[in-house]
Amino acid sequence: MLDAKIPEGPIEDKWDNHRFNMKLVNPANKRKFDVIVVGTGLAGASAAASLAELGYNVKVFTFHDSPRRAHSIAAQGGINGAKNYRNDGDSIYRLFYDTVKGGDYRSREANVYRLAQVSVDIIDQCVAQGVPFAREYGGLLANRSFGGAQVSRTFYARGQTGQQLLLGAYQALAGAIKSGKVTLYNRSDVLDIVTKDGEAKGIIARDMLTGEMHAHSAHAVVLATGGYGNVYYLSTNAMACNVTAAWRAHRKGALFANPCYTQIHPTCIPASDEFQSKLTLMSESLRNDGRIWVPRDRDEARAVADIPEDERYYFLEEKYPAFGNLVPRDVASRNAKTVVDEGRGVGPLKNGVYLDFAAAIARDGEQAVRERYGNLFQMYERITGEDPYHSPMRIYPATHYTMGGLWVDYNLMTTVPGLYALGEANFSDHGANRLGASALMQGLADGYFVLPYTIGDYLAPKLGETALSTDDPVFTEAVKDVDDRARQWTTKKGGTHGVEHYHRELGKIVWEYCGMARNQNGLEKALSEIPALRExxxxxxxxxxxxxxxxxxxxxxxxxxxxxxxxELKVRDALHRTESCGGHFREESQTEEGEALRDDENFAYVGAWEWNGPDQEQTLHKEPLEFEYVKLTQRSYK
Amino acid sequence: MSKMLNLKLKIWRQNGPHAQGSFLEVDAHDIPEDASFLEMLDVVNERLIADDVEPVTFGHDCREGICGTCGVMINGQAHGPEKGTATCQLHMRKFNDGDEIVIEPWQATSFPILKDLMVDRRAFDRIVEAGGYISAPTGTAPDANEIPIPKEVADTSMDAAACIGCGACVAACPNSAAQLFTSAKLHHLNTLPQGQPERWKRTEAMVETMEDFFGSCTNHGECHEACPKEISLDFIAFMNKDYVKSKIKNRSLASKR
Amino acid sequence: MTTTARREDTKPARKLPWILEMYRSDVAKKWIMAVSGVILLGYIAAHMLGNMKLYFGAEEINHYGESLRDLGGDLVPRTHLLWIMRIGLTAAFAVHIHAAYSLTRKNLQARGRVRYDEPRQYLAANYASRTMRWSGVIVLLFVVFHLADLTWGWFSDDWVRGDVYANVYNSMDAWPIALIYIAANVALAMHIFHGAWSMFQTLGINNPRYNNARKNFARGIAGLILIGNLSFPLAVQGGLVDLDGHTPGQYNLEYGE
Incomplete structure (x- = not known):
């Protein structure tokens, strides 16, 4: 059984107690430790900068030309912080509660509570770094309500919150690079994790300019490499987002948890043709003022403006009067899929639903709407050539975020000692579904405020040990393996299709059978198709x-x-979890109203898979989830 | 279904910083007008691969106009003809059937060409490392609302902070100057109360690092026209003022030796 | 991996005196250009206004010339104040040119030897801004010519020291020379047009609210100087200024140095 190492004590005190009980590394000794950080998104950059400030020697790796290009930069909406600045009843406990509930009770209470606790410090930290959050005329920070939250706790910087937070972390990292405490390896693709005697000892990275493989050694390795959303080919992830580092860690013994959990974001621009390379997300904040509908008539042929009000099917408002268009992402997505599958889709390919601002424009004026969403409307117009001020937007769900990832304990350490996973790369805080504006929060929480404490606990007893030499056979062998693996592709003669083709084919299978809704037949089909495609x-x-x-x-x-x-692992995980929860919807398990129906008796656990070799099925390990503070209920947004 | 375009492309190919480059001429037929510019290049690349020709290398990632990885000269314009739009957000409906499109990499001495359309922009990182940050070690921050910032100040700071670091300003500048990039970072931090303690040190260090790599401004305004985020030229003026002030202030700071 | 050469490697170990240290930077060079430009512009405006005396007749303008030499009256020795002004002016001219020269060299270096194959599509840069270097060189050559023509009298046997009126007439009466004056003043006006706008930007005296006003100011001042200066050769050619009733050297009492 997996030990999450959750500290003792009441939930409010767990993190405090733990911080006190952890071993410390003396300030003068920190310089004797080397730490490798892979990835420079919010989690990686903030961790690297914070570790360097503490005094550790940090090596940072990114496959981009600059740390600032990591995909955190594309997050639009905002970041939650339980500041209760709006006096509307928010608190750390409420953020904790909302997150566990929003995650459909598949996350670890202790982790989530800690996340809510440090959310407050994150906002302070970012403001001190110069993140230009939106402000009120009085000069104090502005907030908005986001993605189904009943309180206004989301801080934002126009529609570019992720960009601004990442620039803050990147700037901190730049300062650390200048001071010499961080060495940056840009355009370096980390292709393997090196372990010896079961402990993480370093990595192998390919210099993307020369093709050389380099071994790097350290006392600990931190993966902040993002999620696996690009397994679907079409997603809102950037083109280069990949699962490689996490997967290679999995192959070296790290358990991979809940890979079937994927968040489908309801407000993306539908694909326009076969050549589409990615999908673009429109901030969820649009749902605050936009009304989602489709024509009631499947064969509707009139222009949008000519469709009378009573022939418009506002399916979210009708089904969920309390939350309306602001139901959580998975609910909104699934309902969009339902109406499109019914043949009510809009647009040339009938693959979208309308997001209509006519009511908001009539109520608040075009100027007010322009101020709130100007840049998003502009982006929409640029991509589609349609003007959303005059005709409704067309949206459709797309893969956006992955809640699963490397299994980590309370210290964010994987099952490989010395190997940590942060941000989207780990599985810990969002359960089966992530609340809006929580991804940025979690990435920064892990990087700024969790890892810098917990890594010391692992390193302290290692004082006096030097990092393993890269001449050690484990490194030289790993370099050779990785190099051979790279070279086999180019020496192989006479291929038929480029790599893009196979990626697209894989994406089709995974989206079809393991997308917004899954069932046993489909998943089993996928389990036979994927290995064939791989071969x-x-x-x-x-x-x-x-x-x-x-x-x-x-x-x-x-x-x-x-x-x-x-x-294949993702599909296997989805197949084994016969319940529905959050972003994982098994058609066999739904309420009469078509909502996700959990099976808490049999599935209130984290499913973490162990690698057994290339042609072996992985073994499932379970971390039971215990809920002492949050009452498990059927989610209802009626 | 979207309309199809037939285009004549001239794409720059170059194997490395010191290699001799040349144009690859391609007839790109049946390009959907709803495709983005980079998707058009994807299609061209897939066809090249089918013919056993190595695909054209170009920088790209988010394809949402925010990461700043992409950027090419399209018919002599950085990021192409649509104002305020990065290459990845430029769509083929802006072109006409039969157009000839010349695609070249950014060119500046401090942006060496790595391969084909991909250039090395690390000089930008050097400028930020020189002082483009506020030293606020993790954990030291006071409450976020302790220092109110007038909305106008936060707004102008955000206007500058919107820079995506793509390098179009340098590519469009006849002098290959990076003043728009540098001044945007300076304005972002120098206007905020949190940025004041390091303001003069930052300004001096960043400007001088910028000058180590790039040309000087002759106030053409081409950078602003090319900028996908439409960063204002005013920031350059603010930087000029702050730089000369910094030379005086930094001398008079008692601690400065 | 390619590395980019930085000036740091060649920086002298010992710091230069403050003002020279500052002059090393491009931004400060631009400041010096702007400040010297203001001085030169002031001179050009005064020069044009003074020359307007041409229209009041030979006596007026020749006395005007005389009183310049006699600046300061009996308080200072004759022509001393004028020489101080001349030296100041020459110094402003020299630093303006030196800064322009070194910035141009730097910019060409920053841009590199490889140029875009496709002609650049200029969006903001206008003819004046793109030809500053050429208009500057034309103005410099013209100044030398103008001094040789009217101050030193190299080109004409009729030249008489102090008889400004007749000298101007004799020079500009020849159409090739009038043409030189016209062409050079068009170049000068273009130079001033971009320079006057640019100066605010360089000095950081800007406010988004007045940016339009700055452009109009530049247009206005360049236009006025163009009209004023063109009027002289045109007036001579058009017969508005003539030598009827004028005896060479008529008012030449004790003129000269």
Whole structure:
């Protein structure tokens, strides 16, 4: 059984007690420890900067040209913080409660409570760094209510909150690079994790400019490498987002938890054609003022303006009068899928639903709407060529965030000692569904306020040990393995299709059978199709060019290869979890009203999978979830 | 279904910083007008791969116009013809059937070409490292509302902070100057109360680092026109003022040796 | 991986005196250009206004010339104040040119030898801003010519020291010379147009609210100087200024240095 190492005591005191009980590394001794951080998004950059400030020697890796390009930058809406500045009844306890409830009771209470506690410090920290959050005329911070929350606790910087928070963390990182405490390895693709005697000792990274494989050694390795949403091919993730580092860690012994949990974001721009390379998310804040509807008539052919009010089906408002258009993401997404599957979809491919601002414009004026959403409307117009001030937007759900990830204990350490996972790369805080504006919060919580404390507990007893030499056979062998793996793709002759083709095919299978709704037949079908596709891919994929230099096909083929293995685990996890919960909707398990029906008796656990070798099924380990503070209820947004 | 375009492309190919480059001429037929510019390049690349030709390398990632990774010269304009739009957000409906499109990488001495359309912009990181931050070690922050910031100040700071660091300003500048990038970062931090203690040190260090890599401003305004975030030229003026002030203030700070 | 050369490597170990240290930076050079530009612009405006005396007749303008030499009256030795002004002016001219020269060199270096193949689509840069270097060189050559023509009298046997009126007439009466004056003053006006706008930006005297006013100011001042200065050769060519009833050297009492 998995031990999450949750500290003793009442939930409010757990983190405090734990901080007191953890071993400390003397300030003068911190410089004797090397830490590797992989990824420079919110979690990675904030962790690296904070560790460097403490005095550790940090090596940071990113496959981008600059740390500032990590995909955290694309988050639009905001970041939650239980500041209760609006005097509307918010508190740490309420944020904790909302997060556990929103996650459909599949997260670990102690972690979530700590997240809510440090959410307050994050806002302070970011303001001190110069993040230009939106302000009221009095000069104090503005807030908005976000994604189904009943209180206004979301801080935001126009529609670019992720950008501003990442720039804050990037700037802190830049200062640390200048001071010499952080060494940055940009354009370095981390392709393997190195362990010895079961402990994490370092990584192997490919220099993307020269193709050389380099071994890097450290006392601890921190993965902040994001989620696996690109397994669907079309998602709102950036093109280069991948599961490789996490997957390689899994293959080296780290358990992978809840891979079936995927958040589908309801407000994305529908695909327009076969060549579409990614989907673009429109901030969820649009749902505050936009009304979602489809024509009641499946064969509606009139122009939007000519459809009378009573022939418009405002399906969310009708089904959920209390929350209306602000129901949680999974509920909104699934309902959109339902109406589109019924044949009520709108747009040329009938693959979307309307998000209509006519009422808001009539009520508040075009100017007010422009001020609130101007940049989002502009983005929509740029992409679709349609003007949302005059005709409703078309939206459809798309993969957006992945709640599953490497299993970590309360200290954010994986099952491999010395290997940590932060941010979206771990599984810990969002359960089966993530609340809006909580991803940024979790990434920064892990990086700024959790890891810097917990890593000391692991490192303290290692004082006096030097980091393993990269001449050690575990490193030289790993370098050779990784290099051989890269070279096999380019030496193989006579492929049929490029890597993009196989990725697209994989995405179709996973989206079809393991997307917004899943059932046993489909999942079993996927379990037979994925290995077949993987085999064909490995045999027939065409990779041109040389491995010794910049080769974007080679970069991608390694990633897709890992997705091919990961997809199978994801489907297996979805198949084993016969309940519905949050972002995981099993059609066999629903209420009479079509809501996700949990099975708390049999599935109130974290499903963490252990790698047994390339052709073996993974073994399932369970971490039972105990709820002492939050009462388990059927979620209802009626 | 969307309309299809047939285009003639001239794409710059170059194998490395010191290699000789040349144009690849491609007939790109049946490009859907709803495709983005980069999706058009994806299609071209897939066809090249089918013909066993190595695909064209170009920088790209988020494809939402925020990460700043992408950016090419399109017919002599940084990020192409649509104002306030990064290459990834430019859509093919802005072009006409039969158009010839010339695609080149950013060109500046401090942006060496890595391969084809991909350039090395690390000089921008050096500028930020020189002082583009507020030193606020984790844990030291006072309550977020302790220092009120007038809305106008927060707004102008945000206007500047919107910069995505794509390098279009340098590419569009006849002098390859990075004043718009540098001044945006300075304005973001220098207007905020939290940015005041390090204001003069930051300004001096960032401007001088910028000058180590890039040309000087001759006030053409091309950078602003090319900027996907439409960063204002006014920030350059503020930077000029702050720089000369910084030279005086930093001398008079008693602690400065 | 390619590295980019930075000035740091070549920085002298010992710091230069403050003002020279500052002059090393491009932003400060631009400041110096702006300040010297203001001085030169003031001179040009005064020069044009003074020359308007041409229209009041030979006596007026020749006395005006004389009183410049006699500035300060009996308080200072004759022509001393004028020489001080001349030296100041020359110094302003020299630093203006030196700064322009070194910035241009730097900018060409920053831009690199490789140029975009596709002609740049200029969006904001206008003809005046793009030709500053050329208009500057034309103005410099013109100043030398103008001094040789009217101050030193190299080109004409009729030239008489102090008889401003006749000298101007004799020079500009020849159409090739009038043409030189016209062409050079068009270049000067363009130079002033971009310079006057640019100066505010460089000095950081800007406010988004007055940006339009600054552009109009630049237009106005360049226009006035263009009209004023063009009027002289045109008036001579058009016969508005002539030598009827004028004896060379008529008012030349004790003029000269």
């Amino acid at each position: 064909e891919f490995r045999k027939n994929v065409k990779v041109l060019g040389s491995p010794d230099g910049i080769n974007t096909m080679l970069e991608k083929v390694n990633r897709v290869d890992d997705f091919m293995e990961f997809a």
